[in-house]
Every structure is written in C-alpha cells, then in structure tokens.
Amino acid sequence: MKVLLAVGGGIAAYKSAELVRLLMQQGHQVQVVMTRAAEEFVRPLTFAALTGRKVLTNLFAIESAIEHIAVAQEHELLVIAPATADLMAKLAHGLADDFLTTLYLAFTGPVLLAPAMNVNMWQHPATQANLATLVKRGHTIVEPGSGYLACGMSGPGRLADPEIIAAAIERAAHPRRDLEGETVLITAGPTQEPLDPVRYISNRSSGKMGYALADAAAARGARVMLISGPVHLAPPRGVEVVGVRTAAEMRDQVMQHLPGADIVIKAAAVADFHLSKVPDHKVKKTAARISLELDPTPDILAELGRKKGDFLLVGFAAETQNLQQEARRKLESKNCDMVVGNLVGASDLGFESDENEVVLTLRTGETIALPRASKRAIADRIFDEVLNLRLALHAANGR
Numbered sequence: 001m002k003v004l005l006a007v008g009g010g011i012a013a014y015k016s017a018e019l020v021r022l023l024m025q026q027g028h029q030v031q032v033v034m035t036r037a038a039e040e041f042v043r044p045l046t047f048a049a050l051t052g053r054k055v056l057t058n059l060f061a062i063e064s065a066i067e068h069i070a071v072a073q074e075h076e077l078l079v080i081a082p083a084t085a086d087l088m089a090k091l092a093h094g095l096a097d098d099f100l101t102t103l104y105l106a107f108t109g110p111v112l113l114a115p116a117m118n119v120n121m122w123q124h125p126a127t128q129a130n131l132a133t134l135v136k137r138g139h140t141i142v143e144p145g146s147g148y149l150a151c152g153m154s155g156p157g158r159l160a161d162p163e164i165i166a167a168a169i170e171r172a173a174h175p176r177r178d179l180e181g182e183t184v185l186i187t188a189g190p191t192q193e194p195l196d197p198v199r200y201i202s203n204r205s206s207g208k209m210g211y212a213l214a215d216a217a218a219a220r221g222a223r224v225m226l227i228s229g230p231v232h233l234a235p236p237r238g239v240e241v242v243g244v245r246t247a248a249e250m251r252d253q254v255m256q257h258l259p260g261a262d263i264v265i266k267a268a269a270v271a272d273f274h275l276s277k278v279p280d281h282k283v284k285k286t287a288a289r290i291s292l293e294l295d296p297t298p299d300i301l302a303e304l305g306r307k308k309g310d311f312l313l314v315g316f317a318a319e320t321q322n323l324q325q326e327a328r329r330k331l332e333s334k335n336c337d338m339v340v341g342n343l344v345g346a347s348d349l350g351f352e353s354d355e356n357e358v359v360l361t362l363r364t365g366e367t368i369a370l371p372r373a374s375k376r377a378i379a380d381r382i383f384d385e386v387l388n389l390r391l392a393l394h395a396a397n398g399r
C-alpha cells in the first residue's frame, strides 16, 4: 500500500522512525511528510535514509506549486504520527498553512491519527472536542498509551507503540469484512453504584477492552451497539454508544438492545453489589465507623444465559487466581458459549492497561491461550475464535 506518514512536532517524533521501519518491513511504500516543528526533533535525513525517498516538508520549497495535490492523489492511506494537539486542532478546523495541512485537505482516502502530547493537553476540552470532530469525520484514532511522559507527568498521552500503530495500518490496508450483516452487542467499562449523592462504589475498569472489541467488530463490518459505563475514551468509529452509570441501567439497556443481536459480549466490570436505598443527602461524618448493607446487583450475564436463543454469548472473567477453573465455572453456571478469562491484580495486565493476555474457555471444552498483545489485537483474535466457535457449534448441532 502507498502510505503517507506525516510526522508532527513532538518528542515522540523519533518513534516514527521505528514505525517507518515496520511499515517498510510489511511491504508498504512509505512517503514521509514532516511539519516544520517535527524537523526540530528529528532530521529529515533519518526518514530519507529509511525510505530512500526525499522527505516532503516546506510547502514553498517544493518543485511544483501543486505538489501537495499530486502527492494526495498518489497515496492510499494518510497516517499522522505523532499527531500533536496543534496538528489535531488545525486538521479539525481545516486550517491549511503548510505542506501537511494542505495535503490533508486534498487527501480523499482513509486517515489514521496516533496522538501524542502532555496528559493535560490531551484531556483539555479543546483537544477532546477536536478529537470528537476528527472521529466524526471517520478518521481512525490509535489511542495514546498511558504511562510516564517526557514532560515528567504520568497519564494518557504517550504515543502508542509503533507495533500497535503498524497493526492498525495493517488492518486499514487489508480490511476484513467477516462480520458484515451481524449485530454485535458489547458492554464495556465499570459501573458506579451510588452510596449517596456524591459517593459511589466502582472499580478500575477503563473500558479499553470493551472499546477495542467494539472497534474491531465495526471494522469487520458489524453493526455495533456499545453499552458503556463511565469511561474517558472516544467512541470508536461507526459504533452506537449508549452511556449508563449503574448495573441496573446497564441491565435495562442490554435487554432493550438485545433483540436482533447475533453476538453478545460482556466485557464490562459490573459491580456485584449496590445500596438499594440511596440516601437523598450526603452522609455526614458523625460516627467513627459505619457499616454498609449492600444488595446484589442484577447479574446481567446470567440473565442473558437464561434467555439465550439465537445469539452467541461471550462472558469475561477477571480473576486473581484459579483463572481456568473459575472461567469454566462461569461458562457452565451462566450458560455462556465462551468466557474470556484474564488474570488481574498481580500483573500489569487486565484493568487499565493497553495490553492484555487472556485464556478463552469454550463451550466445546477447548481452551485457547492468547499471548500478551494490545487489547485491539486481542479483540480481533476473540472475534476470530467466536466465528470459529459458531461454525463448530452449528456443525455439532447439525450432526
């Protein structure tokens, strides 16, 4: 594929050299474009040496006055990595004052952005509004990772690993449409169970696993309904998102959207207990110790298992020990077709992380271990196995 790789001016620009190397290895033809700010971080010579092509930089220093149009027409995919806050703002608003931004307006193919910036800049409402505009425009976003940032702060904002960006480019280059015509219902994120008007019980789920599943299903052609607890993630492209807060709200939305679903995946970390009678006013700190009497929340997965008709049901199991036994127990007791088990707690995987490592427990008795990979890659592997399982179950029923 003919890929345009635009490098923005941020400290992560050096990682784009590794991205170029991976893309060349995958057999893509890569043309690098750099902003003036990017040249402050990495010299164009680095990219020219890697690609064997002249790097495009200054709008007014190129051979033809309309070179940005010609370059836009010759290429099939535009990747912007790192996409800085400034670049995202310019693209969202259609400013065109350099080679990259004019090229962007002239380009009609798919666009993929990998943002990278300081955590406060990423979370600023202006950046989030620009992000929403770019998502709405149909661009693919490779979410920034969380961790220690060059500015000394921690949080989301770090450029996704070059391998993750390269995998997203691979998917854009070879789109699979094996979920076309299917409706997939997914739950994601935590639930929040109020204790009073200002406090709640919740958990560490970031929603990343569920959102990755939704993104994967939509990219493979499915109609996707995502019932999401409160998270800080951009809605994946082409996915209908219904926001909920409590387990009870999640249950109602799942049951409302269930008719017509072919595959149901419960990646949400639903609270198991809640306070049935929430006080109308903030609880005062009058006693030295208080006890909470909690009631169970509706078990949505179990209810889906009891209802099960034509849809394939996938549950998740987050366990701190005995993963396989617990996953098998959940599969049987909740009448699932597959349970995706992840060990949480001790490892850096599962909750909040960008990567995961899971074991799939199947109704057929099989187990399949999926080694550590990005949650997006794991999501694709889960759908591969869901489709295989459906074939196996149909074959067994037809016997």
Ligand code: PMT
Pocket: 189, 190, 204, 205, 206, 207, 208, 209, 210, 247, 266, 267, 268, 269, 270, 271, 272, 297, 298, 299, 300, 301, 302, 314, 315, 316, 317, 318, 319, 330, 342, 344, 350, 351, 352, 353
């Ligand atoms: O969101 P991330 O930060 O990316 O983290 C991903 C994850 C760790 C949350 C995800 O991979 C995961 O494991 N989700 C399920 C977590 C969980 O609640 O596990 P559980 O073993 O408590 O629940 C088992 C299953 O029952 C789950 O499918 C859950 O959605 C479902 N359930 C649980 C309780 C309840 N009241 N209703 C339910 O439907």
